[in-house]
Amino acid sequence: MPSVETKGISKNFGPVVALENVSISIADGEYAVLLGPSGCGKTTLLKTIAGINKPDAGGVLINGSDVTDLPPEDRGIGFIFQNYALFPHMSVLDNARYGLMARGSDPATAAKIAREMLSLVMLEGREGDLPTTLSGGMQQRLAVSRALATGSHLMLLDEPLSALDAKIASGLRVELRRMVKERGLTAIHVTHSQEEAMMLADKIIVMRAGTVQQVGTPAEVYNNPANLFVAGFIGEPNFILASVKHGKAELLGRNLKAELPDGEYVAMLRQEHVLFGSGVEAKVRSSRLMGPYTHYEVEAAGQVLKVRSREQQAGSVRISFDENKLIFFPYPARGLEAELSI
Numbered sequence: 001m002p003s004v005e006t007k008g009i010s011k012n013f014g015p016v017v018a019l020e021n022v023s024i025s026i027a028d029g030e031y032a033v034l035l036g037p038s039g040c041g042k043t044t045l046l047k048t049i050a051g052i053n054k055p056d057a058g059g060v061l062i063n064g065s066d067v068t069d070l071p072p073e074d075r076g077i078g079f080i081f082q083n084y085a086l087f088p089h090m091s092v093l094d095n096a097r098y099g100l101m102a103r104g105s106d107p108a109t110a111a112k113i114a115r116e117m118l119s120l121v122m123l124e125g126r127e128g129d130l131p132t133t134l135s136g137g138m139q140q141r142l143a144v145s146r147a148l149a150t151g152s153h154l155m156l157l158d159e160p161l162s163a164l165d166a167k168i169a170s171g172l173r174v175e176l177r178r179m180v181k182e183r184g185l186t187a188i189h190v191t192h193s194q195e196e197a198m199m200l201a202d203k204i205i206v207m208r209a210g211t212v213q214q215v216g217t218p219a220e221v222y223n224n225p226a227n228l229f230v231a232g233f234i235g236e237p238n239f240i241l242a243s244v245k246h247g248k249a250e251l252l253g254r255n256l257k258a259e260l261p262d263g264e265y266v267a268m269l270r271q272e273h274v275l276f277g278s279g280v281e282a283k284v285r286s287s288r289l290m291g292p293y294t295h296y297e298v299e300a301a302g303q304v305l306k307v308r309s310r311e312q313q314a315g316s317v318r319i320s321f322d323e324n325k326l327i328f329f330p331y332p333a334r335g336l337e338a339e340l341s342i
Contacts, residue, residue: 002076002154002186003028004049008058011044011210018044020210022058026203031180031187033197036207037233037342042190043158045207049188050156051075062154073103075154078147082159084139086131092118093127095142099150110149117145120179137168144179155180157189161196173199194234198222206230208342228329231268232340238274238305239336240267242328249328253280253301256323264331269321271295271308279320284313 004026011019019041026032034042047053049060051072059068067075078099086095097114101107118124121141123134131139140160147155160176161169177200180187191197197204198218206213206221206229214226225231232239242251242258242265249258251267282300289295296307300319307319332339 002063003061004154004186004188005061005064006045006049006058007061009045009048009055009060010057011041011048011053011055017210019048019055022210022212024205024212024215026186026188029181029184029186030202031177031189031200032203032205033201034188034190034205034207035192035194035197035201035233036213037192040207040342041210042192042207044210046156046158046188046190050077050079076152077154077156078150078152080143080147080155080157080160082162084131084143086139086142088130088132090130091127092123092129092131092134092142095131096127096145096149099146103150113151114145114149117149118142120148121145121175135168136164137172140164140172141175144176148179148183153185155185155187157187159190159192162191162193169196170199176200206233208233225268225327228266228268228332228336228339231327231329233342235270236306238269238271239340240269240303240305240326241265241331242267244328251301252303256326258328260328265328266331266336268327268329269305269325271306273325274298274305274307274309274319274321276307276309276311276313276317276319279318282317282319284315284317287314 006022006024009019009022022045034045036042044053048055051070059066062075093114096118097110100110100113121144123138123141131142161172173196189200201218204218204221205215208229214221214230221230222234225234231237240251242249244258244260244265245262247258249256280300282298285297285299287294287296293308293310298305298307298319
């Protein structure tokens with residue numbers, strides 16, 4: 001199982017800074033997810049690790065060896081593209097064994113291994129079919145089988161589920177993680193979907209504008225975001241304006257203990273940590289039923305909060321929250337909206 005490390009990777013495309021001094025470390029057997037908005041540099045970083053892009057500065061290490069100057073075919077990786085990159089004129093079996101054949105395997109051995117991989121991704125019986133006869137989910141599983149068949153222990157996945165409908169994508173997430181873990185692989189997966197990242201990752205690397213904002217487990221980036229951008233990009237939290245003076249934070253009409261320097265702050269509070277029943281007066285402005293939960297917008301002390309609850313509420317209500325769930329950030333000099341923007 002390979003480890004992967006980037007050291008100070010920078011990459012420009014003309015005047016556009018795609019990556020700026022990016023250093024990450026991914027351990028043997030980890031399923032790491034590069035998460036961020038479109039254009040943040042996550043695919044550029046993946047392609048740099050693959051050897052498709054050459055960095056302007058910095059280096060790439062696989063298993064401790066510097067591979068910065070090695071071509072992609074010599075890095076021992078399996079790459080799964082967003083558009084699957086299947087050959088439409090070749091059968092399912094020939095697509096699955098293509099990587100092996102390109103590496104010089106004899107046809108019989110390549111076919112045997114490819115059939116095993118097709119069985120693993122539940123495509124047995126479709127070996128003679130053309131990719132165009134497969135559903136989108138099946139085509140993606142075929143792309144996975146081709147990468148697995150090469151025997152590579154490092155899998156790079158560039159938004160592999162983005163073209164699929166939500167139900168199929170959800171099922172494939174489970175399959176992808178299972179296959180990677182059962183075979184002892186290391187995976188680096190690019191996505192802009194926070195839900196996908198949370199379901200798949202051992203480690204999430206949050207990116208913005210070519211830089212790494214935070215590295216941590218799904219629980220760490222959700223419960224302890226490093227900055228306002230990460231807080232806003234993971235989930236849909238509330239941001240409450242607060243003033244701190246003499247160790248007290250004034251927010252939503254309450255004075256709370258806050259061991260912070262005097263000044264203006266933004267307090268983050270997750271929707272699920274706002275409770276109905278007691279506390280400050282509020283008014284329900286809107287509600288949307290989504291599965292077992294109702295998502296509310298309520299107004300309290302001149303601020304609008306989002307609340308997720310199983311309770312049914314309308315009109316005038318009272319809300320409370322656990323002050324220990326608040327996370328305070330200094331109010332950004334360039335403004336809250338700019339700090340949260342992607």
